[in-house]
Amino acid sequence: MATRHSxxxxxxxxxxxxxxxFLWMIVPLVMTIYFSFLRYNLLNPEIGGxxxxxxxxxxxxxxxxxxxxxxxLILVASVIAVSVLGGLxxxxxxxxxxxxxxxxxxxxxxxxxIMPTVSALVWKNLLMNPxxxxxxxxxxxxxxxxxxxxxxxxxxxxxIIASWQWLPFAALIILTALQSLDEEQKDASAxxxxxxxxxxxxxxxxxxxxxxxxxxxxxxxFLLNIFAEIYVTSVGGLAGNLTYxxxxxGLLNFDIGEASAGGLIAVVLANLVSIFLVRIIGRNLEI
Amino acid sequence: xxxxxMDSHQVSRQPWNWSRMTGRVLIYSALLSWAFIxxxxxxxxxxxxxxxxxxxxQGDILPFVGRFQGDWKGWRALGLSPDTIFQISTxxxxxxxxxxxxxxxxxxxxxxxxxIGAPAAYGLSRFQYKFGPWRNKDISFFFLSQLLxxxxxxxxxxxxxYKELALLDxxxxxxxxxxxxVLPIVIWIMRDQFDTIPIELEQAAMVDGCGVWGAFxxxxxxxxxxxxxxAFILAVILCWNEYFFAALLTSTSAKTLPVMVASQTGSxxxxxxxxxxxxxxxxxxxxxxxxxxxxxxxxxxxxxAVK
Numbered sequence: 001m002a003t004r005h006s007x008x009x010x011x012x013x014x015x016x017x018x019x020x021x022f023l024w025m026i027v028p029l030v031m032t033i034y035f036s037f038l039r040y041n042l043l044n045p046e047i048g049g050x051x052x053x054x055x056x057x058x059x060x061x062x063x064x065x066x067x068x069x070x071x072x073l074i075l076v077a078s079v080i081a082v083s084v085l086g087g088l089x090x091x092x093x094x095x096x097x098x099x100x101x102x103x104x105x106x107x108x109x110x111x112x113x114i115m116p117t118v119s120a121l122v123w124k125n126l127l128m129n130p131x132x133x134x135x136x137x138x139x140x141x142x143x144x145x146x147x148x149x150x151x152x153x154x155x156x157x158x159x160i161i162a163s164w165q166w167l168p169f170a171a172l173i174i175l176t177a178l179q180s181l182d183e184e185q186k187d188a189s190a191x192x193x194x195x196x197x198x199x200x201x202x203x204x205x206x207x208x209x210x211x212x213x214x215x216x217x218x219x220x221x222f223l224l225n226i227f228a229e230i231y232v233t234s235v236g237g238l239a240g241n242l243t244y245x246x247x248x249x250g251l252l253n254f255d256i257g258e259a260s261a262g263g264l265i266a267v268v269l270a271n272l273v274s275i276f277l278v279r280i281i282g283r284n285l286e287i
Numbered sequence: 288x289x290x291x292x293m294d295s296h297q298v299s300r301q302p303w304n305w306s307r308m309t310g311r312v313l314i315y316s317a318l319l320s321w322a323f324i325x326x327x328x329x330x331x332x333x334x335x336x337x338x339x340x341x342x343x344x345q346g347d348i349l350p351f352v353g354r355f356q357g358d359w360k361g362w363r364a365l366g367l368s369p370d371t372i373f374q375i376s377t378x379x380x381x382x383x384x385x386x387x388x389x390x391x392x393x394x395x396x397x398x399x400x401x402x403i404g405a406p407a408a409y410g411l412s413r414f415q416y417k418f419g420p421w422r423n424k425d426i427s428f429f430f431l432s433q434l435l436x437x438x439x440x441x442x443x444x445x446x447x448x449y450k451e452l453a454l455l456d457x458x459x460x461x462x463x464x465x466x467x468x469v470l471p472i473v474i475w476i477m478r479d480q481f482d483t484i485p486i487e488l489e490q491a492a493m494v495d496g497c498g499v500w501g502a503f504x505x506x507x508x509x510x511x512x513x514x515x516x517x518a519f520i521l522a523v524i525l526c527w528n529e530y531f532f533a534a535l536l537t538s539t540s541a542k543t544l545p546v547m548v549a550s551q552t553g554s555x556x557x558x559x560x561x562x563x564x565x566x567x568x569x570x571x572x573x574x575x576x577x578x579x580x581x582x583x584x585x586x587x588x589x590x591x592a593v594k
Contacts, residue, residue, distance in 0.1 A: 011410060011414050011416070012410075013406035013407060013409055013410035014406070014407040014410035014411055014414075014416065014426065015407075016403045016406065016407065017403050017404055017406070017407030017430070017470060017474060018407070018426065018429070020403055020466075020467070020470070021429070021430065021433055021467065021470060021471075024463075024467045025433055025436065025441075025467070027444070027448075028440070028441045028444035028445055028448065029436070029440065029441075029444075031443075031444035031447065031448070032440050032441075032443060032444050035443060035444070035447075089317075090321055093314050093317055093318055093321075094318070096314055098311075098314065098315070098318075104318060104322060105581075106577065106578065106581050107322050107325060107326060108318075108321060108322060108325055109577075109584075109585075110325055110326065110329065110574075110577065111325050111328075111329075113524060113528075113570070113573040113574070113576075113577050114329065114528075114570050114573075115527070115528045115530075115544070115545055115548065115566075115569050115570055115573075116528055116530060116545070117528075117530050117545045117546075117548045117549040117569075118332070118545075118548055118566045118569055118570055119328065120549075121548060121549070121551060121562060121566060122328050122331065122332050122563075122566060123328065125559065125562065126328070126331050126332065126335055126559065126563070127328060127331065132343055132559070134331065164324070164325075164328070168325065169588065172585060172588060172589070173588060173589050176585065176589040177589075211589075221434050221435060224437060225437045225438055225439070225531075227438075227530065227531045228530040228531070228545070228549065231530075231534075231549065232549050242437075242439075243437060243438075243439050243531075246439040246442070247439065247442075250439075250442065250443055250446075251535070256443050256446075256447070259439075259442075259443055260440075260443050260444075262439070263437065263439045263440035263442065263443065264440065266437045266439055266440060267435075267436060267437060267440050270435050270436075270437055271435065274435055
C-alpha cells in the first residue's frame with residue numbers, strides 16, 4: 001500500500017507531546033528530588049553541601065505541618081461533598097423542563113469562569129468583610145454581631161469560596177449526563193409505572209456513576225493545589241494547606257531545600273489520595 | 288413513536304397533577320435562589336465599581352435607588368471612565384500592559400498545546416503503540432499523571448531553571464509552562480473527540496487515494512473541529528485565571544492580570560470601587576467568551592465524563 005510509509009510516519013504523531021511532557025516534567029522533578037537533599041537557602045549562599053534527610057525532617061516536624069495536611073484534606077473532602085451533593089440536586093432541578101433553561105444553565109455555571117483571585121478578593125472584601133461586607137450588613141439587620149469570617153472561621157470561609165466555584169462545575173457535568181439518559185428508557189419506566197424513587201435509584205444513579213467519578217477526580221486534583229484563594233484572603237497562617245506551606249518555605253523563607261522536600265511530600269499525599277479514590281470509586285472509569 | 292412516548296408521559300403524570308403545581312413552585316424557587324447565590328457576588332462586584340464611598344459604607348444594593356446614583360469613581364481611578372479615557376493615565380497603562388500579557392499568554396499557550404496535543408491524541412486514538420513495555424494505556428496514563436503533579440513541586444526547579452535560561456519574568460517563559468499545564472487536558476478532550484469518529488471514514492478516504500495526513504486534514508479535522516475549539520477555549524480559561532506560576536515566575540514586565548488583582552489586597556485603606564473596577568475588567572473577557580461560546584465550553588468540560 002502506498003500509504004504504508006506515511007502511516008509509519010503518522011505513528012510518530014504522539015512523539016512531540018511525549019517528549020515535551022517528559023522533558024518538562026522529569027527534568028524539574030529530578031531537580032526537585034536533588035534539591036531536597038541539599039542545604040540550599042538563597043539567603044545563605046555560602047552554606048551548601050548535602051543535607052541528607054534533614055530537609056524532610058524539618059519540614060515534617062514543622063509545627064504547622066500536621067495542620068497543613070489536615071487543612072488540605074478537609075478542604076478537598078468538604079468542597080467535594082458540597083459540590084457533588086449540591087450539584088446533583090441542582091442538576092436534577094435543571095433537568096426538569098421549564099422556561100428559559102438555556103439561559104439559566106449559563107447563569108448557573110458562571111462562577112466557574114471567575115478568576116480565583118477575583119472571587120477571593122470579592123468574597124473577602126465585599127461580602128465577608130466584618131465592617132463593610134454584605135454579610136455584616138445583613139447580620140446587623142437582624143441584630144447579630146457581624147462575624148469576622150476570615151479571623152474566626154478561616155477554613156470554612158475558604159471552603160465556601162471554593163464551593164461557590166466548584167459546585168457549578170459538578171452540576172454542569174451531572175446535568176449533561178442526565179440529559180444523555182435515553183428518552184426511551186425514561187418512557188419505558190414511566191409506562192411500567194416506576195415510582196420516582198426506585199427510578200432514581202436503579203436507572204438514574206447507575207447512569208451517573210461515571211460522571212460523578214470524573215467530577216470527584218478532577219476536583220480532587222485542583223482542590224489539592226488550591227492556592228490563590230488562601231493567599232489572597234491571607235488566611236495562610238491560620239488555614240494554610242500544604243501548597244501554601246511549601247510556598248511559605250520556598251518564597252518567603254527562601255529555603256529551596258526544605259521547600260523541595262515539602263513539594264515531594266505533597267506529591268506523595270496527592271498520590272495517596274488518588275490511589276485511595278481510584279480504589280473506592282475508580283472502578284467506574286476506564287481511562 | 289415520540290408522540291406515543293409523550294402520551295404515556297402525560298397519562299402517568301395525571302394522578303399527580305395537584306402536586307405538580309407545588310412541585311413547579313419549589314423548582315423555580317430553588318433555581319432562583321441558586322441563580323441568586325451564583326450571580327449576586329458578580330453583580331455586587333460590577334455594581335461596586337460604580338459606587339462612591341458612601342454607597343459602600345452604607346451597603347446600598349440597587350443602583351439608581353436612593354443615594355446610589357452610579358459614579359465612575361472606580362473606573363476613573365483606572366483611567367477608563369469616559370472623562371479620563373483620553374487623558375494620560377499610568378494606572379491605565381499598567382492595566383493595559385497586564386491585560387495584554389494575559390491575552391498573549393492565554394492565547395499563545397493554548398495554540399501550542401493544541402498543535403502538540405491534537406496529533407498526540409489522534410495517534411493514541413488510531414494506532415496501537417508499543418514503546419518497550421509502554422502501550423497506549425500507559426501513554427495515556429502518563430499524560431494524565433501530569434495533572435497529579437502539584438504545581439508546587441515544579442515551582443522551585445522552574446524558578447532555578449528559568450533564572451539560568453533568562454526566562455524569568457518573560458511572557459515566553461509563562462507560555463511554555465502554561466502549555467505544559469494545559470497539554471494533558473487538551474489531549475484528554477481531543478482523544479475523546481477522535482474516538483467518536485469512525486475509522487471507516489478515513490479508510491474510505493485512503494482507498495480513494497488520500498494519504499494518512501490527507502485523510503486527517505480533509506476528513507478528520509473538519510469533524511473534530513468542535514472538539515478542538517472546546518479544548519482550546521477550556522485551555523484559554525485555565526491560562527487566563529492561572530495565578531500560582533504567574534505570581535512565582537513574573538515580577539515586573541510579564542506580570543498578568545491575576546497577579547495585579549491579587550496585589551490589591553493587604554493594604555489598610557482599600558478603595559473598594561477601584562478594586563471592583565479592576566475585578567470587573569479582569570473577568571469581563573471570560574464573561575464574553577462564556578456567553579457566546581457556552582456550548583463549546585460545556586463540550587470541553589464534559590469530554591470523557593459522559594459516555
